[in-house]
Amino acid sequence: MTEQTRHEIEITGVGKVFGQGETAFHALRNINLTIRTGEFFTLLGPSGCGKTTLLRVIAGFEQPTTGSLSINGQSVVGLAPNVRTVNTVFQNYALFPHMSVAENIGFGLKMLGRPRAEVAATTDEMLRLVRMESMAHRKPAELSGGQQQRVALARALAPRPRVLLLDEPLSALDLKLRKDMQSELKRLQIETGITFVFVTHDQEEALTMSDRLAVMNAGQILQLGSPHEIYNAPSERFVADFIGETNFLNLKVTARDGSGATVGLPGGATAQARLAEGISPAPGDTVPAVIRPEQVQLCPPGEGDMDGTVTGAVFFGTDTHVHLTLSDGQPFTVRRQNSADQPEPANGTPFGLRLTPGALQILRG
Amino acid sequence: MAGPARESHRWKWLLVSPALFVLLLAASGPLVIVLIYSFLSPGNMGGVSWDPSTEAWFRVFWSRDIFEPELVTLNDSHLAIFWRTIWLSFQTTVICAVLGFPTAWFIATRSARTRMVWLFLITIPFWTNLLIRTFAIQEMIRSNGTINTALLWLGVIDEPLEMMFTEFAVLLGMAYVFLPLMVLPLYAAMEKLDFRLVEAGYDLYASRRQVLWHVILPLVKPGFIAGSILVFIPSIGAYVTPRVLGGGKTMMLGNLIALQFGQGRNWPLGAALAMVLLVIVVVALIFYLRVTGSEERARNGRA
Numbered sequence A: 001m002t003e004q005t006r007h008e009i010e011i012t013g014v015g016k017v018f019g020q021g022e023t024a025f026h027a028l029r030n031i032n033l034t035i036r037t038g039e040f041f042t043l044l045g046p047s048g049c050g051k052t053t054l055l056r057v058i059a060g061f062e063q064p065t066t067g068s069l070s071i072n073g074q075s076v077v078g079l080a081p082n083v084r085t086v087n088t089v090f091q092n093y094a095l096f097p098h099m100s101v102a103e104n105i106g107f108g109l110k111m112l113g114r115p116r117a118e119v120a121a122t123t124d125e126m127l128r129l130v131r132m133e134s135m136a137h138r139k140p141a142e143l144s145g146g147q148q149q150r151v152a153l154a155r156a157l158a159p160r161p162r163v164l165l166l167d168e169p170l171s172a173l174d175l176k177l178r179k180d181m182q183s184e185l186k187r188l189q190i191e192t193g194i195t196f197v198f199v200t201h202d203q204e205e206a207l208t209m210s211d212r213l214a215v216m217n218a219g220q221i222l223q224l225g226s227p228h229e230i231y232n233a234p235s236e237r238f239v240a241d242f243i244g245e246t247n248f249l250n251l252k253v254t255a256r257d258g259s260g261a262t263v264g265l266p267g268g269a270t271a272q273a274r275l276a277e278g279i280s281p282a283p284g285d286t287v288p289a290v291i292r293p294e295q296v297q298l299c300p301p302g303e304g305d306m307d308g309t310v311t312g313a314v315f316f317g318t319d320t321h322v323h324l325t326l327s328d329g330q331p332f333t334v335r336r337q338n339s340a341d342q343p344e345p346a347n348g349t350p351f352g353l354r355l356t357p358g359a360l361q362i363l364r365g
Numbered sequence B: 001m002a003g004p005a006r007e008s009h010r011w012k013w014l015l016v017s018p019a020l021f022v023l024l025l026a027a028s029g030p031l032v033i034v035l036i037y038s039f040l041s042p043g044n045m046g047g048v049s050w051d052p053s054t055e056a057w058f059r060v061f062w063s064r065d066i067f068e069p070e071l072v073t074l075n076d077s078h079l080a081i082f083w084r085t086i087w088l089s090f091q092t093t094v095i096c097a098v099l100g101f102p103t104a105w106f107i108a109t110r111s112a113r114t115r116m117v118w119l120f121l122i123t124i125p126f127w128t129n130l131l132i133r134t135f136a137i138q139e140m141i142r143s144n145g146t147i148n149t150a151l152l153w154l155g156v157i158d159e160p161l162e163m164m165f166t167e168f169a170v171l172l173g174m175a176y177v178f179l180p181l182m183v184l185p186l187y188a189a190m191e192k193l194d195f196r197l198v199e200a201g202y203d204l205y206a207s208r209r210q211v212l213w214h215v216i217l218p219l220v221k222p223g224f225i226a227g228s229i230l231v232f233i234p235s236i237g238a239y240v241t242p243r244v245l246g247g248g249k250t251m252m253l254g255n256l257i258a259l260q261f262g263q264g265r266n267w268p269l270g271a272a273l274a275m276v277l278l279v280i281v282v283v284a285l286i287f288y289l290r291v292t293g294s295e296e297r298a299r300n301g302r303a
Helices: A051-059 A101-111 A116-129 A145-157 A175-192 A203-209 A227-232 A237-242 B003-010 B013-037 B055-061 B076-108 B112-127 B130-141 B146-154 B167-191 B195-203 B208-236 B240-246 B253-261 B267-299
Strands: A007-018 A025-036 A040-044 A066-071 A086-089 A163-167 A195-200 A212-217 A220-225 A247-256 A260-264 A270-275 A286-291 A296-299 A306-315 A319-326 A331-337 A350-355 B062-064 B072-074
Touching: A007 A051, A007 A195, A025 A051, A025 A066, A025 A195, A025 A220, A040 A051, A040 A203, A051 A066, A051 A086, A051 A163, A051 A195, A086 A145, A086 B195, A101 A116, A101 A145, A101 B208, A116 A145, A145 A175, A175 A195, A175 A203, A195 A203, A203 A227, A212 A227, A212 A237, A220 A227, A220 A237, A237 A247, A237 A286, A247 A331, A260 A286, A296 A331, A306 A331, A319 A350, A331 A350, B013 B267, B055 B062, B055 B076, B055 B267, B072 B076, B076 B112, B076 B167, B076 B208, B076 B253, B076 B267, B112 B167, B130 B146, B130 B167, B130 B240, B167 B208, B167 B240, B195 B208, B208 B267, B240 B253, B253 B267
Parallel strands: A040 A195, A040 A212, A086 A163, A163 A195
Antiparallel strands: A007 A025, A007 A066, A212 A220, A247 A260, A247 A286, A260 A270, A296 A350, A306 A319, A306 A350, A319 A331, B062 B072
């Protein structure tokens, strides 16, 4: 097997129920997931979707109610966190307030009983890795949020775990710092080659950092794939809605071919659409479909695939979101790149809408 | 910048003046009297006669031979009582800490609602008079008391265990009485403990014992400090418990002082001994705060 296809974590049929009887809460339902060695994997979903619970199951803080979990080919069900070769970066960092930065970073190795010299050497190395050499003797309370974040990372990386779990580590940082830490995290992941499992509710973060991601909701994984796949070919409405902005249209299937379908657009024209995995609508069915706002160009009325009338426009700097009403009354949004010579479209202006070929996707359900 | 805010502060001290007045009258006043008495001579029928003398202070540490007043030896019985007082108080503090830690931990890890119930149970002993509780312990441990009767009946022992009037009895009584004073501050420290730090410890390969030693204990140390002070100081001055459970053989400093003001009819000696008690407490406090405070300053964290 090559390095890319080795399986670091295999989760099979994992379920987690909190409480019993009437008040039982199903935090995880039948999770099946394989995380590959050395990849940056993201669990993305709204709060309460079970992503943190799944992370805690991997770390060993929670035992799954059903199913099995193996790390590096060995089952870890029933094993305590302190015997798993997995380390966690906690959401609030959870740095030990009574220890210095260096003591925090060296804690894991010290607990593993490594020689003093090795602990010191690795601590120095980690301090350099996260660029905190000058802060080694500070206490966590004397550090800024971003600095605490770096220490938490260094502390979790120091024992060289097989897997690093990150529980929304950037959520407490301001925007600028978050952007810096995103590239910092990516750099650390590539430098160390450690498998990262990253939990976030921020779709942009998930798209920019991950090799692959899983979108979760209500304790289930809805879709698994590369950021490209998830963004461009969402399989259901929740995924499409949660990631980026999207136009939802209810369309009628007019014909089927092997991998796609032909659908009738408002106004009478037809377009080719891709199908989400595992569905097979018949001609005549009304199906939910999505198309991203940037996959549509405005053109003079009658020259596009559909027609619409402007109801509003929102200026975003690099581009403008133009809100329209289609000829059959469905709302639609187009993202138009801004240029200095282009006037803002006035309300009531009619436009034609040209779809990028292959951008229309038919969803499940 | 100062203005009206500063102005209103100027008179705030008036708010504490009634308390200051009571403290001055009820604490400093008697203390001054005791200090003065310790430098006077004993009166014939108790009390003091107003002849200045350092004899009482001399007698605290040394004793004169009855027949040859020039023959001066260390006052062994007094020194033994000082030592016993410090040693028993220290042991009481340690016992309370050892028993109090798991108790406080148990309470702090309950759900918010049940915590209140447990805390309430901990404070129930305070509702009953100390003397009555001490007599209850006597009833438990005396020769034909509850414990001995039960053990004899079960055939575990052939003759009653001698528990009354021993240091064990005094320790038992003091640990029982002062345990809540250790549990409550420990609980307060544990309640503030961020349990995610405990998880972080486990995550970083620490065993349960290592998490306890390297994470939990350092973080609840302020609770131990407060609890130890609250237990040690009243233990040093304990009177009722050693009187009822210790008898004459295991006298503590409090009993020795009471003896001088009663049967001994030597008020100046009693007063000097009381000042010694005060000095022991103050020295112990300073020593304790030095030891723990220097570490505290070195860490400077948010614990």
